[in-house]
Amino acid sequence: MTLFNLGAREAGQYAEPVTLADLAEQGEACSVVLESGDDVAALKPYLNRLELVVLRFPIFRDGRGFTQARELREYLRYSGEIRVEGHVLPDQADFLKRCGVESVVLPEGSDVGRWERQLKRYSVSFQRSVLPEKALDVGTRVAR
Amino acid sequence: MKRAVRVGAGEGLVITANRLLDGAIVWLSADHTWQTAIQRAEVLVPEAVVERIEGVQSRAQADGVVGIYEIAVRPEVGGPVPVTMRERIRAFGPTVHPQFAYEQQEGAGA
């Protein structure tokens, strides 16, 4: 298992994340793992103690995690680490990053170079994201 | 795409796939190679099919094929003829562009 950083911030070390259901009982838990069907709004009462939210992708085609990450950043103003685990592809690196995900759990033997390459591929995007990207002068473009 | 295959009296099964590189339709021959002409396909009895498919499935990447499945055919003089219209179109080409029909001579290898 490798932890890959999508952005500048180094992935942190945290206690084993608990499930959403257990979060209420375990008053000291500071990390949680969400399944793709979970509603991030349920994290509202615990935001002040959460340091890590892990989003689990059952399969790379299940794109709910992208919305979960954006909601965490945009609606809940969550500023701790968002990590993704499960089945994701390096082809998704940039999408994850622009939705606010900071680290990815990769299986042993993964080609980290592909992830790095994907993050450098584009110098422009065509819509705003949760990252502080600079707007350009044509349409909805932003510089990367 | 996997469809339930019914095998009627006098019918057999052949195994087919698409070639990864160009999408061309291929048929599994008796020497376990993939051929572009259905005439070269080996006609199997239903009992033999599962095992044969498992075998070629495990080599699919090396053989460069995708979407392996079996279809029902009627053995005829010129070679096996698929039972369904869909598979006849796969075997012999689209019906609406006669110039695109697949050549039917023996030995058109993959």
Added chain:
Amino acid sequence: MTTAIGQYQYDQVDRDFLAARIEEFSEQVARRLDGSLTEDEFKPLRLMNGLYLQLHAYMLRVAVPYGTLNAAQVRAFADVARRYDRGYGHFTTRQNIQFNWIRLEDTPDILRLLADVDMHALQTSGNCIRNVTSDEFAGAAADELVDPRVHAEILRQWSTLHPEFTFLPRKFKIAISGSPNDRVAARFHDIGVIARPGDDGRVVFQIFVGGGLGRTPIVGQELYDSVPEERLLATLEAIIRVYNAHGRRDNIYKARIKILVQALGIAAYREEVEAELAQMDIARYRLSPEMVASIEARFAAPDLQVPAGAADILAEQRARDWVFDRWVRSNTHAHRSEGHIIAVVSLKTPGEIPGDVTADQLDRLAGLSERFAYGELRTTHLQNVVFGHVRQDQLYDLWRGLVEVGLGAPNVGLIGDIVACPGLDYCALANARSIPIAQKLGARFADMTLQEQIGALQINISGCINACGHHHAGHIGLLGVDKRGEEFFQMTLGGRADDQAAVGKILGPALPEDDTVDAIARIVDRYLQERSGKESFLETLKRVGEAPFKEAAYDTV
């Protein structure tokens, strides 16, 4: 390259982006070939580049954003058809073009060739926001209120590699029109947008959601009557976010937004969208007048100069040549500017494959557009091609150029103007062949005098329930079904895709191909008997009901 008419002009940033995207795709192809991507992983990635694996080969679907093309792009299609296909292209009902005989290996080269003329295959398939379609008469029609192409381009750019919406439950189709006469089937899209001028001079948008055809045909419902331009992107983001979070992922037949809208009800869906909007950082999604202006500035408008007397010349030529006159009656549409006219090229030559064009015909269309239409042409959701701005005094020469290459069929909007999907001859999902029955119907009604007498009658044919041929929206719809290995066709009557959108009703049991052709001939005969005055088929159907047609259809069977 001079600025193209009616379409967004790329700059170096757009070209660099496209080059990087193609590079990404070639690496994906290489990873597939060396086995580091499985077919299951590769499939969604290739689909996002418009590449399907069909019956006989790969099929590449190239995007024609809002249906607008320039001559160089059409020549590039001809080039692809010759070098990488078998000499044909196929126009689809989503204004795109498909090539049916493509090799996976060749695809990166084809994409580079297309990129040279600012074309791509991005998001023409896959569970993402698809190529945005628009009105084929945009910027030209006399009845238009807003040219929808500027906003269509904004939507194209905004949806390109959208980080959140690239792995939706299912594909997502948006259409936008700026005319009260809906020519984009807005109510049969996941989101349909109708633009009109607002009180403050900015554009406002009426938004429909949850329409679609396929297994569960549903007419879209109005979500908002007038969304201000500034809130357009925010609103679309909110709608799609609700869908991405809650749309079904367990069953692909229930995964479209229409199913979610039905399950929640339109009022509850609106509440969900409002709840998103209330939490969203609205400033981030604001579509400012400056952003719109910066896109608009990249669109060139034609300088519509006409010599005096153009209309008289046309009138004279029509009087002199009745064949031309007949074509003008069926294949033209009023232009907003005096002395100009819109010409529709039918790709439904009787007996030919609906929507098919040869490489030579593509070259001819490109040449004619340069000579007579400011180098611009459009594709339509009825699988035809449009020259948007033609001088009336030049229409005759344009028409002769079309006739020379077999593109002069005077049947637009008539019974011969049949829409058909590729069906079992090419499509891996089909139950029945759509093209042969379309050819037979075309031949049966080939008599142009009869076609004119019958009047507006749209036939749509799909080879399976996925409804690519929009059969539910056809005045007469045909759906191919498989009955124990035999091809049968189920008939529907009364569908329409315009502002009175309706789903056709099933007439009765499905029939074999030849019986279906005969049944339709009898239905048409019956209509001609029943019709009163100048009634259209749909009007007669509405007045007399389906019983007489049902009786006629199953008469001798």
